[in-house]
Amino acid sequence: MIIFDPVTVEAARQGSRAALEELINAASGPVFNLAMRMLAHRQDAEDATQEILIKIITHLGDLREMELAGAWAFRIATRHLAKTARLGRVEKMRWGFKEYTADLDHGQADPAHLDLTDAEHQLALKEVKVGCTLAMLVCLSRPLRIAYILGEIFEMTDTEACDVLEIPAGTYRQRLRRARNSITDFMQSTCSIHSAAATCSCARRITPALQTGRIAKGITGLNADQIGALAPKDVQRNVANLETAQRSVSILRSNPRFVPSMTALVEQILHQFP
Template identity: 35%
Template sequence: MGRTNPFSTTYEEDTPDEVLVRDINNGSKASLNGLILRHQPFIYNIAWKMVNDPVQAEDLTQEALLKIITNLGSFHGQSSFRTWAYRIVRNHFLNDRVKPSNQFAASFEELGQLLDGSPDVSLTAEERAEKAEVIGEVRLQCLSGMLLCLTREQRLIYIIGDIFNADHHVGSEIMEISRDNYRKKLSRARKDLHNFMQHKCGLVDKSNPCRCHKKVTVALESGRVDAKNLLYNRKEFSTFKAALAPDADYLVDESEQLYTELHRQHSYQTTFEKKNFLELILESPQWRGRLHLD
């Protein structure tokens, strides 16, 4: 990925965030672009998992980054920059009231009923090999649907704490709650998610009847999955697991590792358009003057 996970205890960049902020406040456009490009992928991928829609995620990312940029003057080192910035992200994501457009179940009970009511169509070994990419799409779509069954706060804590593997100190600072409370909230989110998977998902318990490949035919016929326009299982996407720092501390116990590993296989977008929306905005004389950029 080329960037250090900001939720890791080992987070460190060649040019610290605080130095970039100082230079931005002195009028450096290059430092502002550097700060944006450093944090945009992380903010976007949190947003994508929060709303399960790439377009909505782009909007949330843009809005959160603009809030960070326009409030840089109020950052005086009272905390680390990552804590300060991701608190802004947290507030924006939790207060956003736009319902995820791709939410096909509002609760675990509803999702379970949907899976139970979806006919199984077995595939031959040859068909499974032929449709491997689509099977992967169904798996990732289902995992994303599970996240949307958590409350907003649970979802954000689980994404930061288990998928991004945030240290409890870092996670509690961003959420602005005690470490004990953070651990309790993360544990509850895990329990709700893992309990559903334990009773429904064939990936964690082979005695469960639900299998991704058996749902492919119905998903294609219903239009829920478009084989020509996959949203998650694209070759250009990475995974959260690949994006994590290699020396990250694994905070889940051994019995929960399988669940976490599955969710760390969520798609992670690493590349974005060369000229993103913020670069276009920063070319505007109005914004350049407002931010005192050189």
Template identity: 30%
Template sequence: MNNKLTETEMSVLIDKAVEGDKKALEKIISSVSDLVFNLSLRTLGTFHDAEDAAQDIFVKIITNLSSFRKESAFSTWVFRISVNHLKSYKKHMFANAPLSFEFYGADIENGKIDDVPDMTQGVEKTVLSDELKMSCTNVMLQCLDTESRCIFILGTMFKLDSRIAGEVLGMTAEAYRQRLSRIRRKVADFLGTYCGEYGGGKCRCMERVNYAIQNHRINPAQLDYANAEEIPVQTVIDFTEAMEEIDDLSQSFGFCKTYKSTARTKKLIEELLNSEPLSVIKNS
């Protein structure tokens, strides 16, 4: 977690927050804000959707805090609340227009990238290429069904131990490991076939920048990834038990980076903590 709070320290803060201590509540939410934001970003595909969903999750954490029985790590409980919310979240960009690996592959094979004029708006093409690389690989995860996406993210990005991940997802550790292995292979096979950045495919981000801008996949005026602050995953989640070695595919998933919560996310948290409805919740 962000501030490296021990479970004992977290337990004390939770008790204080449940009694109405606002400072304690702020510390709790701050400690998991990056975790919730990154999980939302990878699950939903875009920064704006991740920010909105994260706000909803923070509300659920706050309103259910008194029900946390301290039978597991607090971060495990937060993961469970977050995953359950994200699996049923229907307000994101891809909710009504799901992607598939077949569609993504066909676009790479058939997209008319040479027929597009310069649309870079004066932004360096290398910057736009990096933005496209991170955006494309993140959106690629939308080709997985929601539960498979969560399994991939928990195992590949957060590197959760299978017992903990299984607990979060409501399945056995063995079932989780088997599904994670199949999903990682599926993603790696796609990257190996099509992606020239993380595999041996023909697709090169630099060559597709203008095509991506034309199709509203990146926006030179709003470079979310370029403006985000990358942080080590260990600052987001610090489990003593790391994920077991599942396969030898880790080098294929270098795009699974973690970022600090955006300024908008922090503003939404501040507004939430100072809101009148929250005061009613805390005083109820």
């Protein structure tokens, strides 16, 4: 998940600022993508990413096998997000699937009155879909959430995930099964992308999302090259012929690769290592 050049790692250990910056750039994307799915909030994810990258950099001296530096760094990121990171803004709401379902049931409205252009409407649909699926993950406890993210979204093998999480195989498989069942049950009964019989649609969530500031009219946190592939109707078409359990994970995998504000992030970290 994180790829480090052993030569660059050794150069950073010897004090090369350029090598240090290269390691930060290599790790920031994978760490931020994991943090976004664990915390479901960009600022919280960026804060956690900075904390993790500093932890990686300051512990480079502990590394003994340079060829395994990337896996070592990913374990640090995973442990931090699963056990150490402060509760994010979405987590502090303390919602489970029952509370989230109630919020979705009472927070829908026809977006026709918003007077959005077609481009603004399509952008809002995509933002709502991404935000909703991230929030859904936070309904899981952290142990279940990290198991689901590693096993289903990042498609790690049981052996790889157990190694990263440092837990027995039986424990990991139990957590993954519980998380998978919870996500599938929720999406099947709630999400119209997953099931035509479900009542919640991305379009009807636009109004409350704008009202609460979860999204902003005509503004996106997605990269321009990611936006076109995220339309809910396209995702729905892609998952229509899949088995029930496969639909859920396919919808979650359709979220983009999240990109942090790299320039500011690198500068903030390097500033602490003169």
